[in-house]
Amino acid sequence: MEKPVFLQIRLYIGLLLAAMLMQSCAINPVTGKRQLMLLSENQEKALGTQSDPSIVATYGVYEDENLQNFITSKGNLMGRISHKPKLGYEFKILDSPVVNAFALPGGYVYFTRGIMAHFNNEAEFAGVLGHEIGHITARHSAQQYSRQILAQVGLVAGVILSEDFRQYAEIANTGVGLLFLKFGRDNESESDRLGVEYSTKIGYDAHEMAGFFSTLHRLSEQGGGSIPTFLSTHPDPIDREKNVDQLAAQWQRKVNRREFDIERNKYLRRIDGLVYGEDPRQGYFESNNFYHPELKFQFPVPSNWQTANMPTQVQMAPEGGKALMLLTLSNEKSLNQAADALLQQNQWQLVSNKNERVNGLNAMSVLAQQVDQQSQQAIKIQAYLIEYNGLIYQLIGMAYQQDFNNYLTHFNRTMKGFKKLSDASKINVTPERIKIVEIQRATTLQAALKKNGISGKRLEEFAILNGMQLNDQLAKGVLIKVVEKKK
Numbered sequence: 477m478e479k480p481v482f483l484q485i486r487l488y489i490g491l492l493l494a495a496m497l498m499q500s501c502a503i504n505p506v507t508g509k510r511q512l513m514l515l516s517e518n519q520e521k522a523l524g525t526q527s528d529p530s531i532v533a534t535y536g537v538y539e540d541e542n543l544q545n546f547i548t549s550k551g552n553l554m555g556r557i558s559h560k561p562k563l564g565y566e567f568k569i570l571d572s573p574v575v576n577a578f579a580l581p582g583g584y585v586y587f588t589r590g591i592m593a594h595f596n597n598e599a600e601f602a603g604v605l606g607h608e609i610g611h612i613t614a615r616h617s618a619q620q621y622s623r624q625i626l627a628q629v630g631l632v633a634g635v636i637l638s639e640d641f642r643q644y645a646e647i648a649n650t651g652v653g654l655l656f657l658k659f660g661r662d663n664e665s666e667s668d669r670l671g672v673e674y675s676t677k678i679g680y681d682a683h684e685m686a687g688f689f690s691t692l693h694r695l696s697e698q699g700g701g702s703i704p705t706f707l708s709t710h711p712d713p714i715d716r717e718k719n720v721d722q723l724a725a726q727w728q729r730k731v732n733r734r735e736f737d738i739e740r741n742k743y744l745r746r747i748d749g750l751v752y753g754e755d756p757r758q759g760y761f762e763s764n765n766f767y768h769p770e771l772k773f774q775f776p777v778p779s780n781w782q783t784a785n786m787p788t789q790v791q792m793a794p795e796g797g798k799a800l801m802l803l804t805l806s807n808e809k810s811l812n813q814a815a816d817a818l819l820q821q822n823q824w825q826l827v828s829n830k831n832e833r834v835n836g837l838n839a840m841s842v843l844a845q846q847v848d849q850q851s852q853q854a855i856k857i858q859a860y861l862i863e864y865n866g867l868i869y870q871l872i873g874m875a876y877q878q879d880f881n882n883y884l885t886h887f888n889r890t891m892k893g894f895k896k897l898s899d900a901s902k903i904n905v906t907p908e909r910i911k912i913v914e915i916q917r918a919t920t921l922q923a924a925l926k927k928n929g930i931s932g933k934r935l936e937e938f939a940i941l942n943g944m945q946l947n948d949q950l951a952k953g954v955l956i957k958v959v960e961k962k963k
């Protein structure tokens with residue numbers, strides 16, 4: 477769990493406003509045309525540099541040295557043949573099961589471990605890498621980001637909040653507005669073109685990039701747990717697939733090279749052992765409780781509330797969004813300091829506070845209020861600050877004044893229910909990991925998956941993960957992805 481990132485928000489917004497006042501005309505490095513740019517190149521770089529820490533704080537970086545080295549070396553190789561060879565790029569894998577890739581202005585490119593799991597060869601990866609570098613080199617975000625960023629609200633999937641509570645929920649999402657930045661159709665097509673160009677130039681077969689769009693398409697049709705946001709912010713995958721296929725053929729004729737790499741087996745070996753899906757070690761909800769096996773705490777969650785677990789906070793809200801409960805960590809060392817900081821940062825007026833004990837832990841309860849500037853609605857807040865294992869946990873509940881007493885029972889039950897987690901069966905949870913297996917004799921994908929313990933209701937999920945159909949024939953020696961659970 478990371479510390480909150482209040483300060484970064486302020487810096488970020490300051491930068492944003494400064495940038496908006498300085499609109500200017502610049503030459504687009506890709507098209508060579510003059511165009512209105514909201515940001516200078518230095519401002520772009522600064523925006524990326526400011527936003528990167530909050531993205532890392534929000535999602536966490538996935539630690540895998542080999543995979544990290546792979547994306548860095550391919551990324552740098554591609555950066556050098558791009559339209560901005562001297563930019564100084566950074567490439568990161570975020571610890572999120574969501575299937576997504578995105579770029580920040582100034583050279584920051586992110587892949588989730590979810591998208592890394594879904595690539596089936598290096599060429600697919602290279603195509604998406606090229607697409608994201610394309611957004612940077614063609615300076616799409618510089619043209620587009622400002623209106624969008626200001627319109628970002630309530631970004632956490634699954635938790636719907638009324639207007640006044642959103643600002644608090646957004647604390648966890650600093651900088652993440654850029655993540656879900658919607659580029660225009662033209663920008664996306666331009667990035668697809670650049671993705672083909674760049675990946676072809678470093679020797680990969682860009683036809684594979686086209687193929688990856690069908691994986692994204694299948695994921696979005698399947699819906700459910702992992703919604704590919706990469707797709708939802710991008711144009712129709714079927715059209716893109718056709719376009720990219722044609723462009724790939726064109727670029728392969730232009731580039732003086734006889735063969736283009738796909739590197740299926742090499743890629744699959746690289747992701748052997750990659751964490752797949754939600755990682756319960758970072759906290760999980762189970763039968764109206766939240767458990768954190770690494771930080772070793774638990775608390776009850778009101779039944780039928782919507783929930784979201786992020787590295788910087790846990791969010792809970794009732795249907796209709798008229799209240800919000802959060803768990804965050806304080807940066808402060810003592811309960812008193814933490815209470816002061818909480819009130820000050822949020823400009824809440826203290827009503828009362830009291831030293832408490834919560835399941836044997838030192839705690840302080842704080843009652844506060846605030847009138848929302850825009851709606852003039854009075855909001856009441858109850859917070860429990862709890863000292864545990866050298867950290868100060870903040871459980872914060874808020875609701876409109878008139879609803880507050882209705883929600884207080886829920887707040888109290890959750891806050892006073894915070895306690896040490898000692899149940900070994902809740903602590904010793906392990907995530908699923910990708911396991912690469914070699915087919916021993918010719919068979920169908922479906923038979924091979926079943927043989928490797930994939931349950932009937934997950935067969936389609938694994939067909940998509942493998943970029944295949946269940947009735948596809950597999951020859952002896954072919955590698956496929958299945959999963960296993962181990963420490």
Ligand SMILES: [Zn+2]
Pocket residue numbers: 607611659664667710
């Ligand atoms: Zn894009």
